[in-house]
Amino acid sequence: MLAPPPCLAERLAAFTASLRWEDLPPDVRTLAESAFRDWLANAAAGTTTPFGRAILAVARMTGGGQASLVGPRSFADPLVAAMVNGGASHALEFDDSHKATFYHPGSPTCAAAFAAAQAFARGGADLFAGVVAGYEAGIRLAAALGPEHYRIWHTTGTAGAFAAAAAAARTLGLTAGQTTAAFGLAGIQAAGLWEVLSSVPAAKNLHAAKAAQNGLLAALLAREGLPGPASILEGGCGVFAAMVPSGLDAEASVAGCGEVWRIRETTFKAYPICGHAMTPVEAAFQLRPQVGDAAVESIVVHSNAISIRVAGNSDPGDGYAAKFSISYCVAAALVCGRMTQAEFEPGVLRDPRIRGLMKRITLVADPEFDRIARTVRPARIEIRLVDGREIDAHCETRRGDPEQPLSAGELSAKFRDLAGLAWGAETASRVEGEFALLPCCQSVAAWAARALSA
Secondary structure, eight states: OOOOOOOHHHHHHHHHHHOOGGGSOHHHHHHHHHHHHHHHHHHHHHTTSHHHHHHHHHHHTTOOOSEEETTTTEEEOHHHHHHHHHHHTTTTSOSOBBTTTTBOOHHHHHHHHHHHHHHTTOOHHHHHHHHHHHHHHHHHHHHHHHHHHHTTBOHHHHHHHHHHHHHHHHHHTOOHHHHHHHHHHHHTTOOOBGGGTTTOGGGGHHHHHHHHHHHHHHHHHHHTTOOOOTTTTTSTTSHHHHHOSSOOOGGGGTTTTTTSOGGGGOBOOSSSSOGGGHHHHHHHHHHHHHHTTOOEEEEEEEEOHHHHHHHBOSSOSSHHHHTTBHHHHHHHHHHHSOOSGGGGSHHHHTOHHHHHHHTTEEEEEOHHHHHTTTTOOOEEEEEEETTSOEEEEEEOOOTTSTTSOOOHHHHHHHHHHHHHHHHOHHHHHHHHHHHTTSTTOSOHHHHHHHHTOO
16 A cells, blocks of 8 residues: 655754755855845844734743844843744845745744754754754745745744744754654744735734744654654645635645755845835835936836735835835825935924825736736836926835845844944954854754853
8 A cells, every 4th residue: 555645844843954054055055144144133133022022022021042132142041032033034024035936934933943043052064054944844835834834924924933933944944754743833833914915014023933833842742752643735725625615736835955955036125114105105215316306296116916915005004004005105205315224213204205205106907017026026116297297217126135146244234233233333244253163063062152242
């Protein structure tokens, strides 16, 4: 009698468990290091936000431990550290993303791997192998879940739980069987509902926080021998049945493992805004020199329906909500000529020039843009000026996308600027200097104790 074919989680687990840092292509190793460094800075800076302060306050109720809380450079229980670091790293909307799946891979992946490595005396090679495993698993599952899943479910919370489980399992050196169990245990916890978006968008940071914590918990339980359902993805009561109303591509969850490296598709953001607003901002920057001081009669922003649904807030009440407002981001780009954290401070948020332009902006969902939204996320802006001129710009990629990668210098500057918000410039520079030692260190815990010492 023939054995049944392996479940999808078993196939993904076999790849995850066999992944070796030293066998990876050089550019994949470089990307993993860049991804972790970008995550570390976001995790530090995120603790300066209202969400970051709240989750840190809860963490401090639990006492100490052996895993780093990145922002305050203190220590907590590993599960608590994964939760805090995962959520904080998502809190400025500056963490990395995968544009084809609307997914943020770094926050759950790196938080889980870092906590696991510190708690169980793993070295840098295991940590970064775990990071790659998490990116590969999470992006593939996000691709399988598709845009219909994203209508209700925040993929960073759902696929992110599997990514965190993969990252922690590989960092800990779990077997393929244990990793399958970890996927099953992660899947029964996977969640993250978009109901938060219309009124309390900052609450979505809890999705990344819990994905990191739940994935790590799943790996730790699997390490102790607790089984999980191998059919968690395709089973009759599994994730796909529960969370994908249509458009499922189940094979995408395992396609190309070990041959196609999906981490290569990562965007390291150049702007601290929702990814759905980024191509409109790029188009606005193109048009700004032509607008100059001329009076604007109307602005039409063409985008795809998903982007307008997620980032279509026409009257954001605070800086965080403004990051999910294409109208605000386009107006601020035209007025200020830049898109930094400063554009989301209260004084700029109330700028009458920006608010005046917002009233002239119309968002239009373009059917052609809907059709290609999973490969590129284009935007077109048409501006009619009071003097009768009509100008327009079209943009398909964003600075930081793989097609327009940030330079090493830009990534370094981003690290120092973000980390400096929490640590100050001197400490941020010192930690960046220590970072080169992390991939080859024998003990991530010892590296963290030295590099992140308060």
